[in-house]
Amino acid sequence: MDSGPSGFVVFDRVQKSYDGETLVVKDLNLSIGKGEFLTMLGPSGSGKTTCLMMLAGFETATHGEILLDGNPINNIPPHKRGIGMVFQNYALFPHMTVAENLAFPLEVRKLDKSTREEKVKRALDMVQMGAFGGRRPAQLSGGQQQRIALARALVFEPELVLMDEPLGALDKQLREHMQFEITNLAHSLGITTVYVTHDQTEALTMSDRVAVFDDGRIQQLAPPDTLYEEPENAFVAQFIGENNALSGKVEQIQGDRCTVRLDNGALIDAKPVNVSQPGERTTISIRPERVEFNPELGPDAHTLDAEVLEFIYMGDVFRTRLRVAGRDDFFVKTRNRADQVRLNAGEHVKIGWLPQDCRALDA
Amino acid sequence: MTDATGPDQVTGATPDNAIRNADRADNGPVLAADGTPLKRSLNRALRREKTRALLLIAPLLLFILITFIAPIADMLFRSVENAIVEDTLPATVEALDEWDSATEELPSPDVFRALFFDLFVAAEAKEHTQLGTRLNYEQTGISSTFRSTGRGLDDIGELYQDVFEDQNELWEEADFWYAMMNAGDGAAAGDLLAAERARMAALTDEPKDGEIGFAPSATIASILPRTTREYTAFAILTALVEEDVVAEEEPWEAVFAALGLDLQDQSLRAGIEGYSGPGAAELQAALANVDSLPVVDYRAAFIEEDDDWGDPEVWRTLQTYSDRYTMGYFLNSIDLQLTPDGIQSRPEDEQIYILLFQRTLIMSMAITLSCILLGYPIAFLLANLPLRTANVLMILVLLPFWTSLLVRTSAWKVLLQQQGVINDILVWIGLVDDANRLVMINNQTGTIIAMTHILLPFMILPLYSVMKTIPPAYVRAAKSLGATDWTAFWRVYFPNSVPGIGAGSILVFILAIGYYITPELVGGTTGVFISNRIAYHISSSLNWGLAAALGSILLAAVLILYWTYDRIVGIDNVKLGG
Numbered sequence: 001m002d003s004g005p006s007g008f009v010v011f012d013r014v015q016k017s018y019d020g021e022t023l024v025v026k027d028l029n030l031s032i033g034k035g036e037f038l039t040m041l042g043p044s045g046s047g048k049t050t051c052l053m054m055l056a057g058f059e060t061a062t063h064g065e066i067l068l069d070g071n072p073i074n075n076i077p078p079h080k081r082g083i084g085m086v087f088q089n090y091a092l093f094p095h096m097t098v099a100e101n102l103a104f105p106l107e108v109r110k111l112d113k114s115t116r117e118e119k120v121k122r123a124l125d126m127v128q129m130g131a132f133g134g135r136r137p138a139q140l141s142g143g144q145q146q147r148i149a150l151a152r153a154l155v156f157e158p159e160l161v162l163m164d165e166p167l168g169a170l171d172k173q174l175r176e177h178m179q180f181e182i183t184n185l186a187h188s189l190g191i192t193t194v195y196v197t198h199d200q201t202e203a204l205t206m207s208d209r210v211a212v213f214d215d216g217r218i219q220q221l222a223p224p225d226t227l228y229e230e231p232e233n234a235f236v237a238q239f240i241g242e243n244n245a246l247s248g249k250v251e252q253i254q255g256d257r258c259t260v261r262l263d264n265g266a267l268i269d270a271k272p273v274n275v276s277q278p279g280e281r282t283t284i285s286i287r288p289e290r291v292e293f294n295p296e297l298g299p300d301a302h303t304l305d306a307e308v309l310e311f312i313y314m315g316d317v318f319r320t321r322l323r324v325a326g327r328d329d330f331f332v333k334t335r336n337r338a339d340q341v342r343l344n345a346g347e348h349v350k351i352g353w354l355p356q357d358c359r360a361l362d363a
Numbered sequence: 364m365t366d367a368t369g370p371d372q373v374t375g376a377t378p379d380n381a382i383r384n385a386d387r388a389d390n391g392p393v394l395a396a397d398g399t400p401l402k403r404s405l406n407r408a409l410r411r412e413k414t415r416a417l418l419l420i421a422p423l424l425l426f427i428l429i430t431f432i433a434p435i436a437d438m439l440f441r442s443v444e445n446a447i448v449e450d451t452l453p454a455t456v457e458a459l460d461e462w463d464s465a466t467e468e469l470p471s472p473d474v475f476r477a478l479f480f481d482l483f484v485a486a487e488a489k490e491h492t493q494l495g496t497r498l499n500y501e502q503t504g505i506s507s508t509f510r511s512t513g514r515g516l517d518d519i520g521e522l523y524q525d526v527f528e529d530q531n532e533l534w535e536e537a538d539f540w541y542a543m544m545n546a547g548d549g550a551a552a553g554d555l556l557a558a559e560r561a562r563m564a565a566l567t568d569e570p571k572d573g574e575i576g577f578a579p580s581a582t583i584a585s586i587l588p589r590t591t592r593e594y595t596a597f598a599i600l601t602a603l604v605e606e607d608v609v610a611e612e613e614p615w616e617a618v619f620a621a622l623g624l625d626l627q628d629q630s631l632r633a634g635i636e637g638y639s640g641p642g643a644a645e646l647q648a649a650l651a652n653v654d655s656l657p658v659v660d661y662r663a664a665f666i667e668e669d670d671d672w673g674d675p676e677v678w679r680t681l682q683t684y685s686d687r688y689t690m691g692y693f694l695n696s697i698d699l700q701l702t703p704d705g706i707q708s709r710p711e712d713e714q715i716y717i718l719l720f721q722r723t724l725i726m727s728m729a730i731t732l733s734c735i736l737l738g739y740p741i742a743f744l745l746a747n748l749p750l751r752t753a754n755v756l757m758i759l760v761l762l763p764f765w766t767s768l769l770v771r772t773s774a775w776k777v778l779l780q781q782q783g784v785i786n787d788i789l790v791w792i793g794l795v796d797d798a799n800r801l802v803m804i805n806n807q808t809g810t811i812i813a814m815t816h817i818l819l820p821f822m823i824l825p826l827y828s829v830m831k832t833i834p835p836a837y838v839r840a841a842k843s844l845g846a847t848d849w850t851a852f853w854r855v856y857f858p859n860s861v862p863g864i865g866a867g868s869i870l871v872f873i874l875a876i877g878y879y880i881t882p883e884l885v886g887g888t889t890g891v892f893i894s895n896r897i898a899y900h901i902s903s904s905l906n907w908g909l910a911a912a913l914g915s916i917l918l919a920a921v922l923i924l925y926w927t928y929d930r931i932v933g934i935d936n937v938k939l940g941g
């Protein structure tokens with residue numbers, strides 16, 4: 001996957017401000033390879049749509065440059081960029097039928113009638129909506145509209161497709177189904193896709209790479225597994241998946257091992273990621289499924305005392321809520337196995353983990 | 364792939380379908396908890412709600428009915444109503460029925476005699492000029508005929524009066540007459556009195572039910588029918604209109620004329636001779652002297668009063684318009700007229716209304732069009748500017764609403780007149796020669812300019828509210844799909860704003876078509892609308908029937924346009940707001 005500065009889409013130190021006072025996008029550097037499925041993930045207001053709009057040409061960057069296939073994009077008006085776009089609320093034209101909606105990009109490209117009809121039919125079949133060509137958008141369900149919007153964005157065979165939270169309005173089941181369909185389509189057609197969402201599961205399941213946005217910056221850009229297992233800072237660790245965070249101070253660092261003294265005085269092992277010197281404040285992050293009860297980790301390993309607050313039965317897994325180091329939002333997730341102990345509220349246990357599973361991040 | 368919504372449509376023997384079938388096959392209608400059919404108890408529950416809702420809106424409904432529907436209904440009625448002819452000249456209309464208008468001969472003397480008695484009463488009630496005015500709409504000049512004849516009627520009556528009074532001084536006595544005509548203790552002719560009350564009520568358009576201190580004697584009514592009838596009419600008007608005492612007033616000249624006719628009537632002779640009530644001696648004496656009574660030629664007498672009575676055309680008009688309801692006003696509204704030979708177009712120089720209707724329609728369309736052309740970009744700006752700027756602009760749009768219509772129109776006079784600001788500037792720039800200043804006021808240009816300005820907000824507001832609801836994503840989507848700015852606008856934005864254009868156009872057009880003040884002030888003669896003519900007929904010529912007919916046609920035109928619009932565009936496509 002090409003991720004060098006010579007990518008298909010390149011954001012080069014891009015900044016954006018709407019009002020001249022605050023930067024909505026601060027120093028964005030991003031390179032997207034041809035055929036890649038990249039997701040922009042982040043909380044509301046973090047600047048995802050703004051990035052997409054700059055790429056599509058509806059907003060101009062205040063500073064920096066965006067390159068599309070090596071050409072600065074600022075010189076190309078929106079309608080010449082050939083970028084397919086699926087909008088948050090689909091933006092299907094209500095006064096046209098589904099078929100007319102799909103034919104629109106072909107008409108403005110002056111394709112002849114028979115080619116148009118053939119392409120529209122193929123695109124409708126692609127999203128399994130062949131029978132709905134004569135309907136108006138208002139006569140379709142949300143999921144059907146979504147598929148039409150997708151077909152319309154793809155019908156003129158763009159090389160790049162932008163999707164802004166296209167599944168936001170759908171129910172869970174349909175959303176999962178559509179996630180699958182979209183990724184399949186994108187990969188089978190070999191289209192470069194920039195996908196915006198603030199649903200992390202969606203981001204993880206669909207993407208080749210995920211760019212986590214916060215506060216106008218990319219906090220981490222990595223494939224889904226790396227993002228989950230090796231978050232680079234406390235925000236990403238917290239934002240992606242379930243996470244236990246404890247704060248403390250670095251006691252000592254030895255290679256890829258460090259000891260952290262938590263705020264209640266207990267000592268615990270971790271892997272230094274964002275810390276370099278003893279005495280720095282840090283937030284350690286450990287996934288709930290990597291915590292062990294009454295661990296047997298070796299002689300010099302540290303453990304923590306914990307009190308069980310709640311046992312939650314969830315079918316395939318158990319969730320146990322604990323009070324650890326003065327915080328009572330510490331979760332442990334264990335698989336439902338025959339030999340798995342079920343702890344009761346009020347019990348006292350020892351917990352621990354492998355040092356490489358626990359990451360000492362920024363404070 | 365499953366549908367996101369909608370029930371599953373599996374047919375066949377599924378458990379669900381089995382339950383549904385069982386439900387359906389169950390014993391007849393579904394019952395509510397108390398055993399009544401569900402439908403009935405639902406209806407009852409809904410009725411209660413409906414009644415309450417109706418009570419809530421009742422005051423408004425009444426208000427609208429009284430102030431809006433009723434005047435319109437009245438207007439529609441007035442446009443065909445024509446009772447005045449029959450109410451004023453009932454006997455004449457009846458007698459004239461037999462006259463063949465195709466001949467060049469005048470109606471028989473009987474008709475003239477009936478006219479004398481009808482007109483005499485009408486003149487006493489001061490209603491004859493109104494009839495003259497009404498008929499004058501149909502034939503110019505009749506009005507003055509009626510007015511001058513009204514003054515001469517007394518002379519005809521006096522021909523008889525003088526003879527009677529020469530015979531016996533008693534005929535001059537009010538109380539002698541009263542004693543003779545009044546029923547007193549004897550039987551009263553109640554039917555006659557009621558009939559006369561009704562005739563007078565129709566004539567004066569006021570009820571005549573008050574106490575008059577007189578009841579015609581049944582005996583005298585049978586031997587002197589004409590006299591009793593006239594005297595009763597005299598009594599009613601004297602008591603209720605003049606508010607005098609009947610017994611103290613000398614009867615009209617027409618009563619003497621009627622008495623003369625009764626005495627000259629051979630078939631009444633025996634009755635009078637056998638009469639023995641009050642005034643019997645004087646009556647029988649007069650009967651004995653019947654030869655000294657004049658035999659009046661009413662036809663000649665009328666023609667002497669006014670030559671026009673000798674013109675069959677006058678009688679034709681009277682006969683044509685004697686029906687209680689008439690198409691006359693409507694025909695008049697479209698430059699036609701009802702003649703004895705059928706419907707014909709009016710003389711060239713009297714044709715005006717078709718032209719005015721056409722002008723009103725065409726100019727209203729021009730105004731609507733210029734409102735669209737001016738209003739669309741403004742509404743577009745308003746809908747797409749940042750809110751703060753848009754609000755300031757919106758105030759500017761609404762500003763005209765806060766100044767008086769009169770002031771605004773007068774301002775245009777100042778601007779547009781030949782020595783006005785615009786001409787001055789054009790001359791100063793050198794675009795227009797000082798000798799050839801543009802004429803922009805007191806003509807159609809002036810009306811169109813001033814009315815466009817006044818009606819513009821009515822176009823902008825609905826357009827704005829529709830444009831506000833068009834998501835910006837539509838245009839963006841169009842552009843991302845490859846459309847140029849213009850294509851995106853024309854193919855996507857514009858079609859979505861059409862409902863706003865529709866709503867604005869209907870508003871502006873309907874307002875324009877009935878506009879009055881502005882065309883009156885800046886329209887001159889070539890720029891006035893049909894409504895100015897309506898106003899003229901209501902306040903100056905007082906031809907309310909014609910005004911009502913013109914108004915009804917205007918109303919019908921608007922309704923037809925509205926209907927056509929509904930058929931073509933669809934009224935649900937009209938949006939006044941989100």
Ligand SMILES: Nc1ncnc2c1ncn2[C@@H]1O[C@H](COP(=O)(O)OP(=O)(O)OP(=O)(O)O)[C@@H](O)[C@H]1O
Pocket residue numbers: 018019024042043044045046047048049050051198
């Ligand atoms: N047209 C605009 N004018 C001014 N500020 C804007 C404009 N559009 C967005 N912003 C601001 O820019 C910031 C980023 O907005 P953006 O729409 O990119 O967020 P987002 O990440 O897409 O959020 P969401 O997940 O809610 O869609 C927000 O603080 C927003 O208020």
Ligand SMILES: [Mg+2]
Pocket residue numbers: 048049050164
């Ligand atoms: Mg967004």
